[in-house]
Amino acid sequence: MAADEGPGAALVADVFARACSSRAAFETVTGRWASLVLLALGEGPYRFGELRRRVEGVSEKMLSQALHGLEREGLLTRTDHGTVPPRVDYALTALGEDVARRLRELADLLQGAVPDLNRARAAYDRD
Amino acid sequence: MAADEGPGAALVADVFARACSSRAAFETVTGRWASLVLLALGEGPYRFGELRRRVEGVSEKMLSQALHGLEREGLLTRTDHGTVPPRVDYALTALGEDVARRLRELADLLQGAVPDLNRARAAYDRD
DNA sequence: CGGTATCCACCAAGATACTG
DNA sequence: CAGTATCTTGGTGGATACCG
Numbered sequence: 657m658a659a660d661e662g663p664g665a666a667l668v669a670d671v672f673a674r675a676c677s678s679r680a681a682f683e684t685v686t687g688r689w690a691s692l693v694l695l696a697l698g699e700g701p702y703r704f705g706e707l708r709r710r711v712e713g714v715s716e717k718m719l720s721q722a723l724h725g726l727e728r729e730g731l732l733t734r735t736d737h738g739t740v741p742p743r744v745d746y747a748l749t750a751l752g753e754d755v756a757r758r759l760r761e762l763a764d765l766l767q768g769a770v771p772d773l774n775r776a777r778a779a780y781d782r783d
Numbered sequence: 784m785a786a787d788e789g790p791g792a793a794l795v796a797d798v799f800a801r802a803c804s805s806r807a808a809f810e811t812v813t814g815r816w817a818s819l820v821l822l823a824l825g826e827g828p829y830r831f832g833e834l835r836r837r838v839e840g841v842s843e844k845m846l847s848q849a850l851h852g853l854e855r856e857g858l859l860t861r862t863d864h865g866t867v868p869p870r871v872d873y874a875l876t877a878l879g880e881d882v883a884r885r886l887r888e889l890a891d892l893l894q895g896a897v898p899d900l901n902r903a904r905a906a907y908d909r910d
Numbered sequence: 911c912g913g914t915a916t917c918c919a920c921c922a923a924g925a926t927a928c929t930g
Numbered sequence: 931c932a933g934t935a936t937c938t939t940g941g942t943g944g945a946t947a948c949c950g
Contacts, residue, residue, distance in 0.1 A: 669894035674840045678894040686813040704912050713801045730903025741911045762885040767796035767805040776857025831932050868931045
């Protein structure tokens with residue numbers, strides 16, 4: 657693996673290594689908006705406008721940018737139906753589904769920990 | 784839950800909601816440096832300098848900032864041994880361990896997908 | 911509807927220097 | 931060793947306007 661290190665050189669991919677493509681991918685999928693887009697698409701395909709409404713606070717520009725980044729990493733597919741008015745669907749690839757599942761688990765964990773989080777933050781800020 | 788919505792109001796925490804504290808926590812743990820710090824601490828406790836070396840590319844400033852953020856959310860503990868020369872250990876809390884485990888799974892997935900990622904990116908950039 | 915283009919403000923983040 | 935302080939800058943991201 658790691659085209660980064662030339663043919664045959666590769667031993668293990670490493671997210672900690674700046675030059676490893678897994679780190680680039682990791683930064684893409686953990687991106688502020690990209691992560692939420694993946695979470696949304698984990699629920700099924702979405703259109704651009706639907707996504708914009710689902711991911712609270714995202715601008716058109718940032719959404720567009722996040723979608724391009726995820727498409728580039730092969731995590732989602734873009735389907736333009738070529739109709740008028742336009743209709744474009746975004747859906748996860750197999751790899752995208754895997755990633756989204758992990759992010760979902762992470763989100764669920766944090767959603768369930770909200771009381772703990774609030775307590776911890778309050779305690780920290782008090783001091 | 785959700786002190787965000789007042790007493791008794793809380794139904795479900797939602798990462799998609801800007802005001803939900805799970806979203807703030809989600810953004811903290813998926814932060815560019817914080818996520819790598821969590822990954823590192825998932826391997827065991829680390830000292831400041833060790834962490835700096837482990838997480839390739841992080842500056843002292845960014846590391847310090849990430850550590851404060853994670854401590855604030857109750858994901859890690861800071862132990863100052865009060866010795867000279869100074870020794871400070873960082874270790875995950877129970878919640879931090881849970882989060883780190885999820886991030887590890889995500890990183891493993893991406894590390895294993897490096898060939899696919901490289902192919903996808905090359906294809907996208909060609910067009 | 912589904913974007914792109916442009917301008918601009920702010921802050922993330924690197925470099926450097928310094929301290930307990 | 932383990933940070934904090936300060937300065938500077940590049941990029942992130944919001945607002946607005948416009949196009950197929």
